[in-house]
Amino acid sequence: EAQVTQNPRYLITVTGKKLTVTCSQNMNHEYMSWYRQDPGLGLRQIYYSMNVEVTDKGDVPEGYKVSRKEKRNFPLILESPSPNQTSLYFCASKAWDSEAFFGQGTRLTVV
């Protein structure tokens, strides 16, 4: 089954404690991206990757890092999380000629 898998689905952490949210896709898509969803703001892109070892900033990259060492994986790293990063996060993957497929989301709370 074609899918994008994120882990964990729910996470509560404390300010400043580094965390990683994993994302994996099984569709051999070149393009992967991370979004955050906040009330009244819709889905905003954090980072994206056009292919292995190629990443770039989206609209709200501050406080986040990513890496793309393998085609299927695109982890999101928060080196020092802060409460304003409390949000619902989605990973997505896409081929050049397809629509984007989204993971089920990670609800992050930073206290």
Next chain:
Amino acid sequence: DQQVKQNSPSLSVQEGRISILNCDYTNSMFDYFLWYKKYPAEGPTFLISISSIKDKNEDGRFTVFLNKSAKHLSLHIVPSQPGDSAVYFCAAFLSGTYKYIFGTGTRLKVLA
């Protein structure tokens, strides 16, 4: 600056009637538009799309209309069903950029 806008945060419709969700955009260079549906605790799922060279695309109960001169698109659901109750996001896409720009979403509630 919000390039894609959904001005109605919520909409309630009676079962069997038509639901019309609206979306406006500002960048005339967008060449592809999509609608995604999102249920609680799930990721957005693709619903329907339209290329900028068309003005209408239909898929079953779902039809998307594009008015380029007005920079406006709409999603029509006929007839609406309770299972259609979800948040709907419109998205605009610029070919070659791999980037979607999403609206803020409209929560549709279909009343049985």
